[in-house]
Amino acid sequence: MSTVADVLSWGFLLTGSFFVISGGIGVIRMPDLFTRLHCSGVTDTGGAGLVLVGLMFQGGLSLVTLKLLFILGFLWFSSPVSTYALARAALAGGEEPFWAEDLDLPPSARIPGFSPRPVPGEGEE
Amino acid sequence: MSDQIILRVATKIIVPTILLYALYVQFHGDYGPGGGFQAGVIFSAAFILYALVFGLRRTHRVLPTWVVRGCASAGVLLYGGVGLASMVMGGAFLDYGVLAHDPKHGQHYGILLVELGVMITVFGVMVTIFYFFAARGREDL
Amino acid sequence: MFGVASVAVLVTMALALTRALLGPTVYDRVLAVNMFGTKTVLIIALLGFLTGRPDFLDLALLYALINFIGTLAVLKFFEYGDLSRRLDQGEAGP
Amino acid sequence: MGVLVDFALLAFLATTAIAVVRTTNLFAAVMLAGIYSLLTAGLFTVMDAVDVAFTEAAVGAGISTVLMLATLAFVGSRVKTPQLRITDISAKVPVRRPVFPLVVVLVTGAILIWGTGDMPAYGDPANPIHHHVAPRYLEESEHEIGVPNVVTSVLASYRGFDTFGETTVVFTAAVGVMILLSAMRRKDRFGEERWGEESVPDLFRGFAPTFWLGQDGRMRAPPSQPGEEDEGGTP
Numbered sequence: 001m002s003t004v005a006d007v008l009s010w011g012f013l014l015t016g017s018f019f020v021i022s023g024g025i026g027v028i029r030m031p032d033l034f035t036r037l038h039c040s041g042v043t044d045t046g047g048a049g050l051v052l053v054g055l056m057f058q059g060g061l062s063l064v065t066l067k068l069l070f071i072l073g074f075l076w077f078s079s080p081v082s083t084y085a086l087a088r089a090a091l092a093g094g095e096e097p098f099w100a101e102d103l104d105l106p107p108s109a110r111i112p113g114f115s116p117r118p119v120p121g122e123g124e125e
Numbered sequence: 126m127s128d129q130i131i132l133r134v135a136t137k138i139i140v141p142t143i144l145l146y147a148l149y150v151q152f153h154g155d156y157g158p159g160g161g162f163q164a165g166v167i168f169s170a171a172f173i174l175y176a177l178v179f180g181l182r183r184t185h186r187v188l189p190t191w192v193v194r195g196c197a198s199a200g201v202l203l204y205g206g207v208g209l210a211s212m213v214m215g216g217a218f219l220d221y222g223v224l225a226h227d228p229k230h231g232q233h234y235g236i237l238l239v240e241l242g243v244m245i246t247v248f249g250v251m252v253t254i255f256y257f258f259a260a261r262g263r264e265d266l
Numbered sequence: 267m268f269g270v271a272s273v274a275v276l277v278t279m280a281l282a283l284t285r286a287l288l289g290p291t292v293y294d295r296v297l298a299v300n301m302f303g304t305k306t307v308l309i310i311a312l313l314g315f316l317t318g319r320p321d322f323l324d325l326a327l328l329y330a331l332i333n334f335i336g337t338l339a340v341l342k343f344f345e346y347g348d349l350s351r352r353l354d355q356g357e358a359g360p
Numbered sequence: 361m362g363v364l365v366d367f368a369l370l371a372f373l374a375t376t377a378i379a380v381v382r383t384t385n386l387f388a389a390v391m392l393a394g395i396y397s398l399l400t401a402g403l404f405t406v407m408d409a410v411d412v413a414f415t416e417a418a419v420g421a422g423i424s425t426v427l428m429l430a431t432l433a434f435v436g437s438r439v440k441t442p443q444l445r446i447t448d449i450s451a452k453v454p455v456r457r458p459v460f461p462l463v464v465v466l467v468t469g470a471i472l473i474w475g476t477g478d479m480p481a482y483g484d485p486a487n488p489i490h491h492h493v494a495p496r497y498l499e500e501s502e503h504e505i506g507v508p509n510v511v512t513s514v515l516a517s518y519r520g521f522d523t524f525g526e527t528t529v530v531f532t533a534a535v536g537v538m539i540l541l542s543a544m545r546r547k548d549r550f551g552e553e554r555w556g557e558e559s560v561p562d563l564f565r566g567f568a569p570t571f572w573l574g575q576d577g578r579m580r581a582p583p584s585q586p587g588e589e590d591e592g593g594t595p
Binding site for chain 2: 411427430
């Protein structure tokens, strides 16, 4: 039983570490604020969640696991809220999202179905 | 404008949780990390969060200034009062052993009351400072 | 095994710190600080297990609860220039 | 492993500190200070000082950022005097090079670093601090106080006087902030709302000397300069 728990714990911790690191790299590499927000969200919910679940398998059925569960719940609650607040404040503050046109790709390389940059006053909802 | 509804709902959910957690820190301080100072700061953080989202005006309706100031002084008075009580009951100042028949129980009561005093003072002081600073921001930044 | 996860979290902390130092806009810095807070929750939880003292978790719980107060305060301050108004109103009070 | 975490956290700490000093945007400085506080809490945790880490976490995450921002609302978020950088010293503005303070800081720092050579090693059981009252606290706390957390029993019972003094200091801080901010009060923009705007003589009616703060509690120019009617401070 404990071997199974250990293996599961290993798996969760390693997957979580992968998510955490990939999100961290994304925060450095991504071109604009909103794509960076996406990466930070991956570490905050996916990575943190997996790491905490991995720790729960180590804690067993105890108060420790309960506390980890609480931490997980509050993280999953407060982190999206602050991400939302940040994105909204950035939009209101005039931060421009990064559009596919900014990449300067030839028209053949465009992703089909990818919405072009909206022209102000035309076709907006 | 109702587009801040997410923040408001989130605040309404998380503020009671923070208050509850502050009480846990306060009364669990004998067994784990924490104590009066930390609990007071966390308690005031909940009200500061409320003030950030709902505005200072509404927070003043929930928690008027005179209550906060009263808290700031009541805590110190409670602390000193415990010391005086132990003097009245025949011990030295802040010697809690005389507060109950069993010295250990006396120590327990004394520590509980003293930590409560610290928490109330710290809570009052933090919120007072926040009120004073937040109310006096300039508009022309 | 906690060591591996700790190293991963530390590397991510370093990356977030880099973003906080580079951050062209204020929002980037806020993002980095927010992310740093979450990573602190993780590193404290991992350290508790690493040193065999899981009662450190109270600390992580505290961070998970009140870490976004700072984020909110920064955003509000940046939008309005002070901290006293309601969040959704240009003018104070009804 | 613990050593690695130590080194990493200390390196982050040093980076953040240098960045805080070098940035001219106070806004960024506030946010970096938040990171600094998080790192400090992590370091305290590594050193097993959970109660201290708890305090740092509670104050750093919740309160200090908010209070620093509120201060920025008073003073603005840019550095007013041009900050001296090595590359900026030859700029157009003739700046006075603060050589003497630099020398003082360097000498003091060198003396302090030299002094650490005489300190006992971290965690050494032969440290003087582990030999006077600490053993008694650790051994007798269980019988005398009966509280499992020794920090609590030391804080609230053995060192009750100290904590009483600390609580009084915290209270005094609030009184000081109230007096200072009441004295520099400006026109409130909340109309007839009365909260938080009592002037000092209202709080201390009877013993506030009127020659110090003036009749209504504002800091006034002395009567010999009648031109200054404005409430002192920023326009």
